[in-house]
Amino acid sequence: xxxxxxxxxxxxxxxxxxxxxxxxxxxxxxxxxxxxxxxxxxxxxxxxxxxxxxxxxxxxxxxxxxxxxxxxxxxxxxxxxxxxxxxxxxxxxxxxxxxxxxxxxxxxxxxxxxxxxxxxxxxxxxxxxxxxxxxxxxxxxxxxxxxxxxxxxxxxxxxxxxxxxxxxxxxxxxxxxxxxxxxxxxxxxxxxxxxxxxxxxxxxxxxxxxxxxxxxxxxxxxxxxxxxxxxxxxxxxxxxxxxxxxxxxxxxxxxxxxxxxxxxxxxxxxxxxxxxxxxxxxxxxxxxxxxxxxxxxxxxxxxxxxxxxxxxxxxxxxxxxxxxxxxxxxxxxxxxxxxxxxxxxxxxxxxxxxxxxxxxxxxxxxxxxxxxxxxxxxxxxxxxxxxxxxxxxxxxxxxxxxxxxxxxxxxxxxxxxxxxxxxxxxxxxxxxxxxxxxxxxxxxxxxxxxxxxxxxxxxxxxxxxxxxxxxxxxx
Numbered sequence: 160x161x162x163x164x165x166x167x168x169x170x171x172x173x174x175x176x177x178x179x180x181x182x183x184x185x186x187x188x189x190x191x192x193x194x195x196x197x198x199x200x201x202x203x204x205x206x207x208x209x210x211x212x213x214x215x216x217x218x219x220x221x222x223x224x225x226x227x228x229x230x231x232x233x234x235x236x237x238x239x240x241x242x243x244x245x246x247x248x249x250x251x252x253x254x255x256x257x258x259x260x261x262x263x264x265x266x267x268x269x270x271x272x273x274x275x276x277x278x279x280x281x282x283x284x285x286x287x288x289x290x291x292x293x294x295x296x297x298x299x300x301x302x303x304x305x306x307x308x309x310x311x312x313x314x315x316x317x318x319x320x321x322x323x324x325x326x327x328x329x330x331x332x333x334x335x336x337x338x339x340x341x342x343x344x345x346x347x348x349x350x351x352x353x354x355x356x357x358x359x360x361x362x363x364x365x366x367x368x369x370x371x372x373x374x375x376x377x378x379x380x381x382x383x384x385x386x387x388x389x390x391x392x393x394x395x396x397x398x399x400x401x402x403x404x405x406x407x408x409x410x411x412x413x414x415x416x417x418x419x420x421x422x423x424x425x426x427x428x429x430x431x432x433x434x435x436x437x438x439x440x441x442x443x444x445x446x447x448x449x450x451x452x453x454x455x456x457x458x459x460x461x462x463x464x465x466x467x468x469x470x471x472x473x474x475x476x477x478x479x480x481x482x483x484x485x486x487x488x489x490x491x492x493x494x495x496x497x498x499x500x501x502x503x504x505x506x507x508x509x510x511x512x513x514x515x516x517x518x519x520x521x522x523x524x525x526x527x528x529x530x531x532x533x534x535x536x537x538x539x540x541x542x543x544x545x546x547x548x549x550x551x552x553x554x555x556x557x558x559x560x561x562x563x564x565x566x567x568x569x570x571x572x573x574x575x576x577x578x579x580x581x582x583x584x585x586x587x588x589x590x591x592x593x594x595x596x597x598x599x600x601x602x603x604x605x606x607x608x609x610x611x612x613x614x615x616x617x618x619x620x621x622x623x624x625x626x627x628x629x630x631x632x633x634x
Contacts, residue, residue, distance in 0.1 A: 163343065164269060165211035168240075169247040169261045170307075174208035186245055188391060193236070199224030200233055207240075211249060211256070241265065244391060250343045252336055257313035258297075258306045260347055263391045267303035270350040273342030279323040280345050280354040283365060285376055288317070297353055300383035301371070304351040312336065316344065323357035385575035394571035396494065398482060406483035407564045409472050411500055414517045415526035419510075421460030423523060429465075434594040443589050446598035447546045449553045449630030456510025458597060459503070459554065460523070462629065465489060465591045467501050467584070469520040483567065488520065490587040493576035498564035499584060500621065502528075502614065504538050504555040507630075515613055534613035541609065542628055545602040553630035557610055558584065560624045581625040588627055598633070602626040 168174070172186040182193045182204060196204070199221035206212050206220065214237065221233045240246045241262075248269045249256035260269060274280070286299045288308070297306040297317065308314060312335045319332045326342035336344070348354040355363040365371050383389040393399070400406075470487040485495035492499070501518040503525065505511050514530040515538075529535065539551040546552065558581055566573040585601045592599035605626040611618045 163213055163251070163272075164347070165213060165249045165251055165256065166207060166217065166237075167211045167247050167249070167259075168207045169245055172208070172245050174204055184240075184245060186243075187393075188243070188245075191239065191243060191245070197221075197225045197229045197232065199229050200236060203233060204236075207246075248347065250340055250347065252312070252340050255309060257309055257316055257336065258344060258347070259309065260304045260306050260351055262304045264303045264388060267351065269304075270346040273339065273346045274326060274349065276325055276327050276338070276342070278345075279325045279328070279357045280320065280349060281323045281357045281363060282317065282320045283353055283355045284363075285365075285374075285379060286353050287376075287380070299351075299353055300376075300380040300389060302352045303389065304353075306348070306351065306353060320348075320354060323361070381574070385572050390571070392571055396568050397570040398568055399570055400567050401482055404563075404567065406475075406567045407561055409484040409486045409497065410469060410521045411517075411519075411561065413519065413526055415528055417527040418519070418522075419456070419512075419516070419525040419527070421463060421523050421525065422457045423464055424461040436590070439590045439593045443593045445600040446632060447548045447600050447628070448633060449598050450633040452631050453507040453509045454553050454597065454629065454631045456508060458595065458631075459508060459511060459629075462588075462591055462595060462597065463501070463518055463520075464523055466587050467499075467518065467520055468523050469497075472521070490580075490584045492580050492583070493565060494568055496564045496568065497580075498561045498577060499580055499624075500559045500561060502557040502559060502610075502623075504535050504542075504557065504613075505553075506539055506551045506555075507553045517614075528614060532613065534609055537609050538606070538613060541606050542602060542626055545604050545626065546600055546628060552628035554628065556588075556627040556629055557605065557623050558625035558627070559610070559614075559616070559621050561621045563620065577624055585625065585627065588629075592629060596632055598630045600628050602628065 168184070172184055175183040175185055177183050180195055182196050182201060184191045202220050202224055203217040206217060218230060218233060221229050242265050244262040244265055248260045249258065283299055283301070285301050286297055288295055288297050295308040297308060308317065315333050315335055319329055324332070326338050326345055329341040329345070330336060330338040345354065349356070355365045357363050387394060466489055468488065470489070472484060472486045475482055475484050486497050487495065488497055503516045503518065505513050505516065511525065512527070512530065515528040515535050516525040517528055519526055538557070539555055542555045543551050560577045562573070562577070565576055569576060589599050589601070605623050607618065607623045610623040616622070
């Protein structure tokens with residue numbers, strides 16, 4: 160006997176009859192073609208495309224139309240559809256299903272037999288609801304399937320599962336479904352890891368898993384959503400905004416006309432006589448306390464020139480696969496987008512006035528945004544607290560991302576790429592500061608709201624994603 164679950168083709172999948180001898184299924188993840196399908200198999204695929212049916216009902220269609228000989232082909236076809244995550248699953252429930260489960264990877268194997276009446280379940284602490292197009296969807300970073308919620312019945316079911324419920328309690332709490340339906344729904348939700356079994360003391364199976372207990376919701380969601388395997392959304396360089404939104408420029412326009420022109424070091428001399436790379440790597444340290452002598456404008460200029468200046472800019476070349484302008488800089492950047500902008504909040508520097516400055520990497524100069532304000536002081540105090548030091552750092556370098564430089568090209572992985580770029584720039588800054596004899600220290604956190612207020616930037620357009628303090632080294 161097959162599963163009592165109702166099967167259908169998942170949303171976005173279309174059945175195309177190419178000819179009498181061929182059927183094709185088109186889906187967001189690709190196409191699959193069936194050659195010489197028997198009439199019964201055609202009928203079953205048509206049922207999956209237009210409505211819902213159990214596996215037994217579909218097999219009966221094939222059996223009546225074609226006889227026993229085609230059943231093997233039918234079951235092989237179902238396995239193909241499962242492997243390609245083209246089937247969705249739901250539970251029969253009166254006027255229509257309350258939840259439809261769509262696999263996001265072949266690892267999902269639904270449990271349609273239901274659960275025992277003495278077992279209680281509660282929504283996973285990793286489960287979350289959101290709108291996808293016009294549907295309410297329940298999803299989770301530990302799941303291999305998501306649940307589409309239908310109407311008030313589905314919403315009522317999820318509301319009840321905010322606390323531990325058995326199938327008996329779930330059916331008794333509402334008159335919208337019976338105990339058998341509740342049992343099957345809990346079985347599917349458990350198969351998808353959208354609910355967790357609850358113990359008598361209120362603890363869950365998730366709480367007892369030492370590895371899972373140490374994951375926070377937002378960290379696990381970010382990890383699963385920006386890597387392949389636990390979702391089926393487009394990923395990588397999809398250029399989904401090409402022709403719809405113009406790309407951001409490779410180099411950010413000037414923010415101010417009040418500029419400080421910076422020192423440019425002799426790179427040829429540095430290539431010959433600079434500290435060897437291995438020594439810089441081995442001697443690299445996070446140095447939080449700065450010396451009594453302030454860092455100088457010359458040192459800041461050399462540091463920025465060696466780490467973040469623009470070496471060259473290349474215009475778009477659409478026919479050559481480059482539909483937006485790119486630049487070259489000393490550190491590696493994802494897709495040469497170079498979305499990171501560098502801001503200096505200066506407390507003490509010989510030659511640079513205190514306040515907030517933006518580094519212009521093409522001109523190699525600082526443009527002054529403001530003098531010292533309550534917000535710039537708050538940034539410096541936050542940096543001192545993050546570093547665990549008793550006085551303000553000489554210079555706070557804030558890395559901000561122009562997010563659309565990356566998200567215009569990349570889908571699903573854009574923010575992950577931003578953080579990878581921050582890490583690459585941190586290492587470059589550490590090694591250059593070590594070679595120069597300065598005191599560098601990357602920080603683990605910063606206040607993006609205060610930074611947005613200090614700069615006047617739009618939080619969702621350009622926001623701080625990393626902090627790094629720099630100063631002179633103590634003797």
